[in-house]
Amino acid sequence: MPLKQYAPVIHVYPAYYHEGLPGSMSDCLVRQSVVERLLRAASVLPVDHRLVVLDGWRPLEVQQSLYDRLKNQLLEQGWTESDAFYEELHRYVARPTNNPARPPRHLTGGAVDLTITGPDGWLDMGTLFDDFSERASTRFFELYEPAENYELRIRDNRRMLYHAMIHAGFTNYSDEWWHFDFGNQAWAVVTGAPIADYGGILHGT
Template identity: 55%
Template sequence: MNIPPIPANLDDQTACPPPASECGEPMVPLTGYSPRIAIYPAYYHLGYKGAQPEVYLRKGAAERLALAAGLLPAGYQLVVLDGWRSHEVQSSLYEGFRQSLIAQGWTDEEAIVEELRKFVAKPSTDLEKPSPHLSGGAVDLTITGPDGWLAMGTDFDDFSELAETRHFETIAAPTEKEREIRDNRRLLYHVMTQAGFTNYAQEWWHYEYGTRSWACQTKQQPFYGGILSLPESME
């Protein structure tokens, strides 16, 4: 596959985004939503308290995800690892990564917070300034093909420079395996961005639509506020 490179001029993703104005759009389950979309709720399988066996997204984000899946070559699917994420799960992830940094010898709290900010959004119950996954507009995903999940260079939730979306674009003389990983990331990036999502540059698997981070990159207004709990009909 001859796939264009992932562009280097990604917008500054550290800028302070505007508060979200909630549009009232419902969330939908992704199981059975499209034959080109599979789910593997990673945090549920890892046993995180509060994690759901289903993956949910806002209706508009789900529609765009189906569009992205339709852009894949025949025989390929998107595999969704996480969508809407409760405050409980977000808090658990944040504290777990914090403790792992401390175990590695990090002692300066300011430096710890800065490192955390790169990879795990600070938990928030502010509905106008939610963490991305609390809005239902953020999705973590990969691609599967005829021979299984595509090689992406790292596992999901790898907190290293290898996880940066463009990491394999910067290798001057890539090996055959590195070219394969680079092209797989390119495929995911281009189908998702063509469908209207934006990528978080530190994580090849993380894409957003309608969120505050998406608004910063697209110069639009965010319209997905926070959702603190699932409707009873979805639980």
């Protein structure tokens, strides 16, 4: 389901389209059940706050571009290809595959990346979207025990997003404050569901 039709309740900013990534789209697509849960999450946000969806269903071409980009970045940082190298790479970007038994999360239409905007613009979440550092982990500002006021605001902003999404039935990928799942294999593992509701979708509609 295209998400722009749900504006202004949900804002859509397709990050990879704005980056000009090959194969990216000008809207964000997700499963109908994901739309329903996003609307539920949006309903519990404070007045004048809205969800901003950055990415949903991701074509394999985009997945491949992201995979290659991070792989090259790690190599430029001095990594060499090894088990540890691929463990770090796959921590942030799934291997592109159309294998129905192990689809990347975003290929299922059951994964969504998002943040929150308020009266003064996007809330400060402590890192940019797609920041691949320890600070991007969802609980970083919980475990770090921030003392500065701006760090406390970041912690509270992340809590707002997390609790709204969990309330709506999503699960969170703990290394990325912006990433949430519903119905896919990652969601099934966390919730204890016997099987995932969704497999991969090769073509968006």
